[in-house]
Amino acid sequence: MNDKTLSLWKTTKYNQHLKATEEDEIAKEAPITITINGEQYATIVCTPSDIYEMTFGYLASEGLIRSVDQVENLSIDEVKGFAYVDLSIPVSIPERTERWIGSCCGKSREFYLKQDVKTAKTIMSNTKISSEQIYQLMKEFDSRSEVFDRTGGVHQAALASGDKIIASYIDIGRHNALDKLYGYILRNRLTLKNKCILFSGRISSEVVLKVSKIGAGLLVAKSAPTDLALKLADDLQITAVGFARDTSLNVYTHENRVYGNTEQNIHFLGRR
Structure with missing residues (x-):
């Protein structure tokens, strides 16, 4: 079992009139707080694996970086649930810095739409x-x-x-x-x-x-x-x-x- 993605949970199960207690494998969920240049930017509820990749992808999809070269340092504290990012470019942190982006897709919709104008791309591809x-x-x-x-x-x-x-x-x-x-x-x-x-x-x-x-x-x-x-x-x-x-x-x-x-x-x- 991958201890970053799965946990065990004691579960009572019924099959018609029969009752049994078993350990079920459950998907893990944990908050990861991203700080940028020392300031808290967002908290993402996620599966606590591949946090490096998720952080890079999140920064790029929000228009905060254009390439990985703009990330001077990225360190992960898995115990505390923090991703510490140092960028080579200035980032304007909104007045309300604490954000909570839920794992149930859609709660963060308004936040994403504010970034779409500069990050969404029309795809010009002949790939088949x-x-x-x-x-x-x-x-x-x-x-x-x-x-x-x-x-x-x-x-x-x-x-x-x-x-x-x-x-x-x-x-x-x-x-x-x-x-x-x-x-x-x-x-x-x-x-x-x-x-x-x-x-x-x-x-x-x-x-x-x-x-x-x-x-x-x-x-x-x-x-x-x-x-x-x-x-x-x-x-x-x-x-x-x-x-x-x-x-x-x-x-x-x-x-x-x-x-x-x-x-x-x-x-x-x-x-x-």
């Missing part, structure tokens, strides 16, 4: 992927969902090329999982050309905005979209694929990036 490649990627994606299988309590986000998953992260908050993925991309200086993002949950407006900030033109999710999410995806030129399971999927926006001829699978993601 076949339906068969999506089926195979989602099969691999599911095989990496051990924590969800054991707890049912986390979201998962992954970066993939046409034939493999490059990195995958989990968190109780869907925006946190995407921030961890964004942090990985920044720290490894990866290009989003020829890449797509896989996601375990529904496609909400927040998810689409996160993906646009990361810079990916293809978002593939297991669940349903909302109408606002699709309007945003259409406007930001992101291909939104939902209900991607087994051998079926729905392409909602910019369908030109997905093709169905399985005989062309040799032309992997990103061929132009």
Whole structure:
């Protein structure tokens, strides 16, 4: 058991008239407070793993940094739940410095919208992927969902090329999982050309905005979209694929990036 993501909880279970007491595996949740240049900036409720990646991704998605080079130092105190960030650039801390960003996605919506104008990007990409490649990627994606299988309590986000998953992260908050993925991309200086993002949950407006900030033109999710999410995806030129399971999927926006001829699978993601 990964002690950063899972804990044990004594649970009483009923099966019809039979009663039993067992230890259940439960997804961990913890607050991480980010301080910037010595001042508290935000407290994020998250799965307390991969905090480096999440912090980098959070800073970038909020428009506080443009590259990892602007972070002079980042240290994590896992016991106290703090991420200490020193930036090489000045940051204006609002008068009310204490923020609480919940793991239930949507509580922080107003905060994100204030940053969207300068951080959301319209995606200009000719990257393509076949339906068969999506089926195979989602099969691999599911095989990496051990924590969800054991707890049912986390979201998962992954970066993939046409034939493999490059990195995958989990968190109780869907925006946190995407921030961890964004942090990985920044720290490894990866290009989003020829890449797509896989996601375990529904496609909400927040998810689409996160993906646009990361810079990916293809978002593939297991669940349903909302109408606002699709309007945003259409406007930001992101291909939104939902209900991607087994051998079926729905392409909602910019369908030109997905093709169905399985005989062309040799032309992997990103061929132009």
